[in-house]
Amino acid sequence: xxxxxxxxxxxxxxxxxxxxxxxxxxxxxxxxxxxxxxxxxxxxxxxxxxxxxxxxxxxxxxxxxxxxxxxxxxxxxxxxxxxxxxxxxxxxxxxxxxxxxxxxxxxxxxxxxxxxxxxxxxxxxxxxxxxxxxxxxxxxxxxxxxxxxxxxxxxxxxxxxxxxxxxxxxxxxxxxxxxxxxxxxxxxxxxxxxxxxxxxxxxxxxxxxxxxxxxxxxxxxxxxxxxxxxxxxxxxxxxxxxxxxxxxxxxxxxxxxxxxxxxxxxxxxxxxxxxxxxxxxxxxxxxxxxxxxxxxxxxxxxxxxxxxxxxxxxxxxxx
Amino acid sequence: xxxxxxxxxxxxxxxxxxxxxxxxxxxxxxxxxxxxxxxxxxxxxxxxxxxxxxxxxxxxxxxxxxxxxxxxxxxxxxxxxxxxxxxxxxxxxxxxxxxxxxxxxxxxxxxxxxxxxxxxxxxxxxxxxxxxxxxxxxxxxxxxxxxxxxxxxxxxxxxxxxxxxxxxxxxxxxxxxxxxxxxxxxxxxxxxxxxxxxxxxxxxxxxxxxxxxxxxxxxxxxxxxxxxxxxxxxxxxxxxxxxxxxxxxxxxxxxxxxxxxxxxxxxxxxxxxxxxxxxxxxxxxxxxxxxxxxxxxxxxxxxxxxxxxxxxxxxxxxxxxxxxxxxxxxxxxxxxxxxxxxxxxxxxxxxxxxxxxxxxxxxxxxxxxxxxxxxxxxxxxxxxxxxxxxxxx
Numbered sequence: 001x002x003x004x005x006x007x008x009x010x011x012x013x014x015x016x017x018x019x020x021x022x023x024x025x026x027x028x029x030x031x032x033x034x035x036x037x038x039x040x041x042x043x044x045x046x047x048x049x050x051x052x053x054x055x056x057x058x059x060x061x062x063x064x065x066x067x068x069x070x071x072x073x074x075x076x077x078x079x080x081x082x083x084x085x086x087x088x089x090x091x092x093x094x095x096x097x098x099x100x101x102x103x104x105x106x107x108x109x110x111x112x113x114x115x116x117x118x119x120x121x122x123x124x125x126x127x128x129x130x131x132x133x134x135x136x137x138x139x140x141x142x143x144x145x146x147x148x149x150x151x152x153x154x155x156x157x158x159x160x161x162x163x164x165x166x167x168x169x170x171x172x173x174x175x176x177x178x179x180x181x182x183x184x185x186x187x188x189x190x191x192x193x194x195x196x197x198x199x200x201x202x203x204x205x206x207x208x209x210x211x212x213x214x215x216x217x218x219x220x221x222x223x224x225x226x227x228x229x230x231x232x233x234x235x236x237x238x239x240x241x242x243x244x245x246x247x248x249x250x251x252x253x254x255x256x257x258x259x260x261x262x263x264x265x266x267x268x269x270x271x272x273x274x275x276x277x278x279x280x281x282x283x284x285x286x287x288x289x290x291x292x293x294x295x296x297x298x299x300x301x302x303x304x305x306x307x308x309x310x311x312x313x314x315x316x317x318x319x
Numbered sequence: 320x321x322x323x324x325x326x327x328x329x330x331x332x333x334x335x336x337x338x339x340x341x342x343x344x345x346x347x348x349x350x351x352x353x354x355x356x357x358x359x360x361x362x363x364x365x366x367x368x369x370x371x372x373x374x375x376x377x378x379x380x381x382x383x384x385x386x387x388x389x390x391x392x393x394x395x396x397x398x399x400x401x402x403x404x405x406x407x408x409x410x411x412x413x414x415x416x417x418x419x420x421x422x423x424x425x426x427x428x429x430x431x432x433x434x435x436x437x438x439x440x441x442x443x444x445x446x447x448x449x450x451x452x453x454x455x456x457x458x459x460x461x462x463x464x465x466x467x468x469x470x471x472x473x474x475x476x477x478x479x480x481x482x483x484x485x486x487x488x489x490x491x492x493x494x495x496x497x498x499x500x501x502x503x504x505x506x507x508x509x510x511x512x513x514x515x516x517x518x519x520x521x522x523x524x525x526x527x528x529x530x531x532x533x534x535x536x537x538x539x540x541x542x543x544x545x546x547x548x549x550x551x552x553x554x555x556x557x558x559x560x561x562x563x564x565x566x567x568x569x570x571x572x573x574x575x576x577x578x579x580x581x582x583x584x585x586x587x588x589x590x591x592x593x594x595x596x597x598x599x600x601x602x603x604x605x606x607x608x609x610x611x612x613x614x615x616x617x618x619x620x621x622x623x624x625x626x627x628x629x630x631x632x633x634x635x636x637x638x639x640x641x642x643x644x645x646x647x648x649x650x651x652x653x654x655x656x657x658x659x660x661x662x663x664x665x666x667x668x669x670x671x672x673x674x675x676x677x678x679x680x681x682x683x684x685x686x687x688x689x690x691x692x693x694x695x696x697x698x699x700x701x702x703x704x705x706x707x708x709x710x711x712x
Contacts, residue, residue, distance in 0.1 A: 103655035287481035
């Protein structure tokens with residue numbers, strides 16, 4: 001039972017931070033199917049930093065882990081500028097641009113991982129081995145039955161994610177910047193009339209989504225896959241999109257959706273494991289979160305309201 | 320006048336291809352290899368140029384037919400994307416629908432041991448109808464339950480991938496290859512091991528169906544009432560509803576048709592190009608098809624040309640990697656770039672003919688407005704074909 005909570009949280013929270021990025025982008029009016037590529041590229045730059053500096057930091061130091069998240073955010077943010085440029089400046093179809101960014105991310109990171117491994121380390125492989133992040137357990141609280149599981153074997157990045165998410169919530173709903181950003185997704189003409197650049201706001205929003213996705217990707221690289229490899233593209237970006245749509249483009253419901261995902265996934269795993277049925281059944285169990293999402297979406301989408309200008313290219317001359 | 324319009328519509332894909340190839344050359348140069356060798360390697364590997372030597376029993380034509388074999392499912396998959404796009408929907412679940420149709424046909428017909436004469440039409444029928452069901456489900460979810468088609472098709476991709484993997488692993492696995500057990504040669508839509516003049520060939524006869532489907536799709540969209548309605552819903556839902564068209568029914572028909580093409584792609588892929596299914600993976604073809612379809616301007620005839628190009632890139636990459644020492648991933652890099660640049664079609668068009676419009680715009684309302692002016696002119700010129708963005712409200 002506690003394993004369900006522990007594994008569920010360590011999957012749900014990175015998913016959540018990616019979804020938060022998606023919310024920023026989509027609330028500003030830019031459809032972001034590129035999350036999958038952004039998280040992969042972020043994890044790639046973070047992983048690249050770790051392997052390149054592996055000799056510099058002393059053994060067991062936490063500095064490279066912290067810095068790798070920074071680099072993942074920078075990498076994801078920088079890479080997302082392709083999506084931003086295409087969608088905002090070049091007036092591209094946003095869905096298409098997102099898919100192009102995804103295809104490119106898989107190809108680029110695979111290609112460069114191989115080149116770096118062959119060129120720097122002389123061992124051609126498609127992986128950066130970066131290991132698993134250490135876990136922490138809060139003394140005292142973790143002994144409480146059931147609830148204690150939420151404080152047991154927690155990855156430090158989960159706490160970081162909650163902090164970042166709280167900050168993102170504040171910025172989006174309580175600051176001038178946030179209200180302008182949201183207005184860009186609902187009524188960009190009004191924002192423009194108020195003398196604020198829609199293009200700049202959307203650029204910023206997409207870059208934030210890139211940075212947050214990069215952080216999320218790095219979390220996966222440090223937990224589930226324990227390396228950077230093509231395995232990082234496990235579809236979390238698409239799941240995050242489903243979560244944010246299910247959450248009606250709002251942060252708190254999106255967190256709920258991510259938790260449902262995470263717990264459904266880990267529960268399915270544990271059930272398959274405890275019944276000691278053949279590994280084949282785990283495939284069936286793995287499909288559970290997706291079936292659940294589809295059903296939930298079918299039941300609760302009636303009242304869903306996307307940002308009004310989502311996916312639309314801002315056209316000053318339009319009435 | 321008509322010739323000029325065709326030329327104009329070709330300019331964007333041409334520029335997208337040129338830019339992608341330039342980026343390809345730059346990356347190959349960066350890794351210290353010769354881009355010309357890599358480029359020729361792709362052409363040789365996909366059969367468009369003769370190689371220096373061939374293994375016994377195969378020749379250049381063998382390679383050409385191998386490329387055509389891969390082109391067949393790609394054509395169907397791109398048609399699936401294009402049909403949905405014309406109807407205002409985005410089918411990124413083509414891979415999942417392919418897998419579903421491929422699996423259903425493999426299980427029902429593939430292992431039945433029927434003779435070719437009975438099996439071929441059945442495979443085509445079962446593939447198309449099961450694909451249509453999968454696509455129709457997405458359409459139903461969209462118009463009944465307001466589920467965004469992009470999200471539901473992504474979810475269905477995962478569900479098909481895992482559930483089918485489960486069934487293959489439990490019931491249909493070939494313990495040696497770790498794939499599903501191979502379907503019989505009589506069922507395979509690609510005729511394998513055909514010897515003509517001492518050379519060995521694979522003959523993808525379903526390519527003829529794919530080409531016919533492309534032409535039929537074009538006729539359907541330009542000449543039929545239903546096709547017109549679907550395109551009208553795709554361009555402007557509100558206007559279509561106001562004109563008395565049933566938006567829901569058109570969405571359903573669009574996804575049904577798109578799914579049927581995806582299903583045909585699935586059977587020509589899993590019971591043609593391959594003869595088995597690898598459990599737990601989706602074919603990347605459904606995503607490459609988006610690049611192909613957008614490079615082909617979502618036009619059925621444009622798709623044929625774009626399909627040849629994208630398929631050749633994929634087919635030639637292994638040989639290119641052997642002779643030029645460049646990683647084969649670079650092929651999907653180029654495909655990604657092609658999609659990236661053809662997604663910019665609006666901007667490229669504006670750049671190409673923006674000169675005059677830009678000056679007018681500057682005089683009238685200042686530089687920033689110019690793009691809108693040029694865009695407005697574009698739309699007027701192109702009988703509203705590029706008016707998708709404007710009509711999406």
